[in-house]
Every structure is written in structure tokens, then in C-alpha cells.
Amino acid sequence: MIEVRRLRLLRELAARGTVAAVATACHLTPSAVSQQLAVLEREAGVPLVERAGRTLRLTEAARRLVAHTEVILAGLEQAHADLAALSNSVRGTIHLAAFPTAMRALVPAALGRCRQEHPELRVILHQLEPEQSLPALKLGELDVAVCYEYDLLPHQTDPGLDLTPLLVDPMQVALPPGHPATAETVALGKLRDERWIAAPAGTACHAHIVRGRGAGRRPPPAPPVMRTSCAPAPWPASPLGSRPTATTSPPPSPWSRPAWGSACSPNWPPVPNAPGPSCAQSPTCP
Numbered sequence: 001m002i003e004v005r006r007l008r009l010l011r012e013l014a015a016r017g018t019v020a021a022v023a024t025a026c027h028l029t030p031s032a033v034s035q036q037l038a039v040l041e042r043e044a045g046v047p048l049v050e051r052a053g054r055t056l057r058l059t060e061a062a063r064r065l066v067a068h069t070e071v072i073l074a075g076l077e078q079a080h081a082d083l084a085a086l087s088n089s090v091r092g093t094i095h096l097a098a099f100p101t102a103m104r105a106l107v108p109a110a111l112g113r114c115r116q117e118h119p120e121l122r123v124i125l126h127q128l129e130p131e132q133s134l135p136a137l138k139l140g141e142l143d144v145a146v147c148y149e150y151d152l153l154p155h156q157t158d159p160g161l162d163l164t165p166l167l168v169d170p171m172q173v174a175l176p177p178g179h180p181a182t183a184e185t186v187a188l189g190k191l192r193d194e195r196w197i198a199a200p201a202g203t204a205c206h207a208h209i210v211r212g213r214g215a216g217r218r219p220p221p222a223p224p225v226m227r228t229s230c231a232p233a234p235w236p237a238s239p240l241g242s243r244p245t246a247t248t249s250p251p252p253s254p255w256s257r258p259a260w261g262s263a264c265s266p267n268w269p270p271v272p273n274a275p276g277p278s279c280a281q282s283p284t285c286p
Helices: 004-016 019-026 030-044 060-084 100-105 107-117 130-138 204-212
Strands: 049-052 055-058 092-098 121-127 144-148 162-165 171-174 243-246 256-260 277-281
Touching: 004 019, 004 030, 004 055, 004 060, 019 030, 055 060, 092 100, 092 130, 100 107, 100 121, 100 144, 107 121, 130 144
Parallel strands: 092 121, 092 144
Antiparallel strands: 049 055, 144 277, 162 277, 171 243, 171 256
């Protein structure tokens, strides 16, 4: 008989990559994790890990077992949720993550309503980008994540998460005063050679600008910005460069113009609205 707690360790290894990381996350010693994985191999009757230099790599049998583990754990969580639903009140602690703009524009009102309707529920907030919050949600470190995706960079569907769209948030481009494009709705491709004030490489915002400008062009360098969503009101009117803004941010300046992105070329048909924030959660989150 295969024990669920050992299946959890195998799933953690698949997600975190090393025994040391699994041990830290599960509050165990590395030797204890290795011993439990060895027992799981005997229970399964097939090799589950193999050496790849100084690290462990999952075998094909292990990857298939992890897929079954996701189904098993989801079923157990659903069973717990069904039992909890018999209670007359919602209580306990949930961990909620949101990206900075949502943390300012969406979360406060939701928390106020939650406090009124479920006073016994404690909510712990985490400010995280989707690249951080979705993996953490998958691993059970979070219960709910307010995230976003761009129309040019959609997230892959994950059967282990429930997704609830919240709103569509059109993107705008903030331009310096006197810029020739301020009198029209502009396609990002027309701004391909502009200096951009944007999030650093490796973020979804940066990747969205790169793809929207067409042909994989990277934005020319501009002064670094730690977080554009927290830029003060005068920032859009700065002559330093162009930057994207979302309508959940503070109201745009008179020089902000709607922007159309392009996944293939500057001549791609315009997309009026870009998908905005969504709420992802574990299937059994109350």
C-alpha cells in the first residue's frame, strides 16, 4: 500500500528539484526525505529516482506517479472541504497573494467585505507576482492568488487550479508631452524604436512589451524603474521614455493613449482589451 505522505514528498521533489529543498519545505531532514523516498520506491515496485551528477532526477514511472498524486491530493482536499462546508461558519487562516497593483486597487475592498461576512476568518497577505504566486499556490503554500496575464502571454491551463476571471484591464501607453503619437490610438509596433520605461527583463511586463513591439525586438534601454505600478502621477509625463500603464493604476495623464499589442508584427489586427487580473485558487479553497 502506497502512503499519501510519501506521495506528497515525491510531488514536492518534482516541484522543488532537490532533496534539500523538499526537506526545508516539509520541516524534515534531508536524510529523512531520502529514506521516505526509498520506502516509496519499494512500495511502488519500480525505480522512482536516478542519479544525475550530484542531484536526483525523476524516472518516467515517478513522473506518472506524480500525475496520479495530483488527482489523489485534490480528492483529499475536496473531501476536507465537503466536511468543512457542514460548519455554520467559515473560520481558520488563508494565505492570499496579489501583485502590487491589485494589492492596492482590489484587495482592500475584498478584505473589508470578507471581514464583514466571515469575521472568524484570518487572511494573511503576500505581495507576489504571478511567476511566484502560481507555483506557491500549486504547492499549497498559498490558498488564493490574484494574478494577471496579458493577451499575448496567456498562462498555461493547470488542472490543479481553479481560475475565476475578475476583470479585463485595457493597457495604455504613457508618452512624454509633445510626442507625435499622443494624438492617436497607437499600435505598439509604431513605438518599436522608443526608449521604454519598463519592468526588468524576466518579468511578464517586459516580455509583453517585447512581443507587442513585434519580431522579438527588445526595448532600447531606459532609466531603470523598480516598479512601474507604483509610479507617482507626474511619471507618465516624464521625457525619459514611454511606459505601459493599466487602468487599475492611478488615472493616466493627458498624454496616455490606448495601445494595441501584436504577437506577430506591427500590422497585426488591434486587440482592444487585454485580459486583466484573475483569481486562482486551490480547488477546495473556501
